[in-house]
Amino acid sequence: MTTSAACAVKRILAKGNEAVCHGAIAAGCRFYYGYPITPQNDIPEYMAAQMPKIGGSFLQAESEVATINMMLGTASTGTRVMTSSSGPGISLMQEGLSFMVGSQLPAVIVNIARSGPGLGGIAPSQGDYFQATKVAGHGDAHLICLAPHSVQEMYSLTMLAFDLADKYRNPVMILGDAIIGQMKEPYEPTPYTSVVPEKPWALTGAAGRAARSVKSMFLKEGEIEAHNWKLLEKFRKIREEEVRFERYMIEGAKFLIVAFGTVARVAKTSIQWARSEGIPVGMLRPISLFPFPEEQVREAIEGVEKVLVAEMNTGQMVEDVQKSTPHHDKIRFFGKPCAMPTPDEILAQIRLIAGVKQ
Amino acid sequence: MKNAAGKDMFSKLVYERPKTLLDRRLHYCPGCHHGTIHKIIAETIDELGQRENTVGIAPVGCAVLLYDYMDLDILEAPHGRAPALATGIRRALPDRVVFTYQGDGDLASIGMSEIIHAANRGENITVVFVNNTTYGMTGGQMAPTTMLGQKTTTSPYGRDFRTEGYPIRMAELLAGLEGVAYSARVTVSSPAHIRKAKEAVRKGFEMQLKGMRMGLSIIEILSTCPTNWGMKPLDAQKRVLGEMADYFPLGVFKEKKQADFE
Amino acid sequence: MATGRIEIDFERCKACELCVPVCPRKCMEMGKTINRQGYMAAVFARPEDCVGCAICAETCPDACIRVWR
Numbered sequence: 001m002t003t004s005a006a007c008a009v010k011r012i013l014a015k016g017n018e019a020v021c022h023g024a025i026a027a028g029c030r031f032y033y034g035y036p037i038t039p040q041n042d043i044p045e046y047m048a049a050q051m052p053k054i055g056g057s058f059l060q061a062e063s064e065v066a067t068i069n070m071m072l073g074t075a076s077t078g079t080r081v082m083t084s085s086s087g088p089g090i091s092l093m094q095e096g097l098s099f100m101v102g103s104q105l106p107a108v109i110v111n112i113a114r115s116g117p118g119l120g121g122i123a124p125s126q127g128d129y130f131q132a133t134k135v136a137g138h139g140d141a142h143l144i145c146l147a148p149h150s151v152q153e154m155y156s157l158t159m160l161a162f163d164l165a166d167k168y169r170n171p172v173m174i175l176g177d178a179i180i181g182q183m184k185e186p187y188e189p190t191p192y193t194s195v196v197p198e199k200p201w202a203l204t205g206a207a208g209r210a211a212r213s214v215k216s217m218f219l220k221e222g223e224i225e226a227h228n229w230k231l232l233e234k235f236r237k238i239r240e241e242e243v244r245f246e247r248y249m250i251e252g253a254k255f256l257i258v259a260f261g262t263v264a265r266v267a268k269t270s271i272q273w274a275r276s277e278g279i280p281v282g283m284l285r286p287i288s289l290f291p292f293p294e295e296q297v298r299e300a301i302e303g304v305e306k307v308l309v310a311e312m313n314t315g316q317m318v319e320d321v322q323k324s325t326p327h328h329d330k331i332r333f334f335g336k337p338c339a340m341p342t343p344d345e346i347l348a349q350i351r352l353i354a355g356v357k358q
Numbered sequence: 359m360k361n362a363a364g365k366d367m368f369s370k371l372v373y374e375r376p377k378t379l380l381d382r383r384l385h386y387c388p389g390c391h392h393g394t395i396h397k398i399i400a401e402t403i404d405e406l407g408q409r410e411n412t413v414g415i416a417p418v419g420c421a422v423l424l425y426d427y428m429d430l431d432i433l434e435a436p437h438g439r440a441p442a443l444a445t446g447i448r449r450a451l452p453d454r455v456v457f458t459y460q461g462d463g464d465l466a467s468i469g470m471s472e473i474i475h476a477a478n479r480g481e482n483i484t485v486v487f488v489n490n491t492t493y494g495m496t497g498g499q500m501a502p503t504t505m506l507g508q509k510t511t512t513s514p515y516g517r518d519f520r521t522e523g524y525p526i527r528m529a530e531l532l533a534g535l536e537g538v539a540y541s542a543r544v545t546v547s548s549p550a551h552i553r554k555a556k557e558a559v560r561k562g563f564e565m566q567l568k569g570m571r572m573g574l575s576i577i578e579i580l581s582t583c584p585t586n587w588g589m590k591p592l593d594a595q596k597r598v599l600g601e602m603a604d605y606f607p608l609g610v611f612k613e614k615k616q617a618d619f620e
Numbered sequence: 621m622a623t624g625r626i627e628i629d630f631e632r633c634k635a636c637e638l639c640v641p642v643c644p645r646k647c648m649e650m651g652k653t654i655n656r657q658g659y660m661a662a663v664f665a666r667p668e669d670c671v672g673c674a675i676c677a678e679t680c681p682d683a684c685i686r687v688w689r
Contacts, residue, residue, distance in 0.1 A: 070443070072439075073443035073447040077450040205454050212432075373674035388659065389637070549675045591638055
């Protein structure tokens with residue numbers, strides 16, 4: 001995202017899925033568990049090749065259920081750990097994700113989403129938005145969710161994901177899709193500079209200290225309620241401090257696009273074309289999907305006539321956009337489930353909301 | 359107190375609770391073998407000097423409160439997933455002793471996939487498997503190990519092989535996997551059996567302490583659930599030594615030797 | 621003549637009776653007094669015969685018994 005002023009980093013050409021691995025390794029992740037599923041297999045394949053070379057551990061688990069639980073084990077020792085999967089595999093991880101949230105364990109889960117429901121297809125999709133942002137399995141559980149829209153962000157947001165996971169002791173999901181995973185473009189592998197925090201809760205064997213437990217069950221009177229309030233307080237803090245977004249050509253805009261990930265990437269081209277036609281359109285791109293940039297979306301909608309929410313699904317994030325503003329009448333939705341919209345298609349939608357004859 | 363010869367009497371403490379077992383009241387029902395098994399594990403860890411080097415995994419089931427009873431670092435597992443958790447811990451901390459404590463519903467039903475694959479990978483962990491032929495905590499439902507004809511709350515007419523299949527013999531099944539270093543079935547239903555069980559648990563833990571990667575060790579312990587069986591604890595022990603031990607034979611099914619690797 | 625002595629944690633005992641038949645010297649009996657858990661705890665009925673073999677203590681699932689010799 002940014003080039004260090006002191007030393008320009010050499011750009012390299014990589015696939016989005018590779019950039020995720022580069023980011024994870026740069027952030028010190030040495031443990032990867034996963035299970036094959038299209039379209040994210042480049043990630044386990046890359047990790048399988050790299051981990052043994054750098055003193056790490058790669059393990060192909062027997063299922064996604066086992067994967068998330070192996071992660072739970074490694075995370076409980078205070079060690080950074082990652083997996084990647086796609087729709088159906090992420091569904092299988094939901095139980096473990098809920099346990100991670102309840103047990104307050106950090107981990108990074110990369111979802112290179114495909115289309116659903118069910119086996120669906122291997123085409124790109126944003127149909128996992130609800131699954132990624134609304135709840136982690138059962139209970140009042142949330143993931144932090146980041147949505148990259150470039151190979152550069154696949155790298156930098158993965159590094160950030162590890163930091164946020166440790167900071168809040170909560171699992172973090174990178175929500176990509178088949179396109180962003182397979183797309184190849186140059187990016188700058190900027191050095192990782194964060195300091196990994198101490199983990200005074202980690203299970204390492206009770207040597208010279210009191211024994212610890214990591215758990216999500218609280219049976220004593222009032223304990224689980226108190227635990228839930230404590231988690232809520234954490235999510236409140238996350239909503240307050242970790243909102244990330246991009247404003248794109250929003251100056252003087254009368255029309256606004258709200259889109260994330262690959263669709264936002266495509267929309268940037270459409271916006272440039274629309275601007276060249278004289279249509280004043282801009283975009284608010286949520287980078288963090290949880291926390292959702294509600295305030296920024298609300299503010300951006302205030303100043304425009306119409307809003308186009310574009311997604312690669314039949315309408316999920318649009319609900320969060322509606323929640324952000326009282327001006328529901330301004331909102332139009334354009335969805336293309338299971339296929340990437342072309343810049344022309346989004347341009348056509350922009351012309352529509354702008355009332356330009358086509 | 360001194361005896362007639364003037365020697366101090368009863369000055370030598372020969373049995374007390376192991377250090378690793380915290381001085382707390384256990385919540386288990388009267389006569390439940392969980393307590394006995396906790397003691398054996400705690401004694402073993404004490405004797406091997408591994409208290410500060412061990413991470414345990416508590417199951418879903420009556421024994422979930424393991425972390426309230428053992429003076430060890432303990433992680434709580436989702437139902438059946440303990441071997442996957444143990445895999446994740448052992449790989450991150452290769453020099454620690456890692457054990458799981460699992461019941462029959464946990465290990466042989468919902469967690470069958472995790473135990474089979476952890477065993478087949480030869481994960482260097484010890485699995486203490488408590489087989490009491492029922493789901494204790496949820497109220498005595500049918501387990502994969504429930505005996506034919508045994509009435510449970512979900513097999514009210516008795517387990518019928520034509521609809522529910524057969525009780526599964528895990529110790530034998532796992533012994534057949536290359537990755538398993540040690541597999542034994544024991545019980546704690548008599549003093550002699552308790553001693554044998556402790557020997558088996560110790561062997562299981564020792565497999566982890568050997569210089570090279572031996573593989574997974576599993577100790578299946580035939581146990582009572584007097585409450586859900588509707589039996590007095592002494593009668594429940596008779597059942598273990600009778601019909602249960604007939605169907606689930608006691609013994610060592612596999613024991614790898616260091617020499618196997620040389 | 622006793623060569624051993626045991627101490628039963630009266631309040632922890634759940635009266636499961638497992639310690640009674642295992643004592644080779646028949647020193648144990650079920651008591652008649654109810655403890656705070658509501659159980660009629662086991663009692664060390666014949667201390668004069670105890671040899672401190674600790675079989676009762678090894679058997680007790682609740683770790684209620686300590687043994688001296």
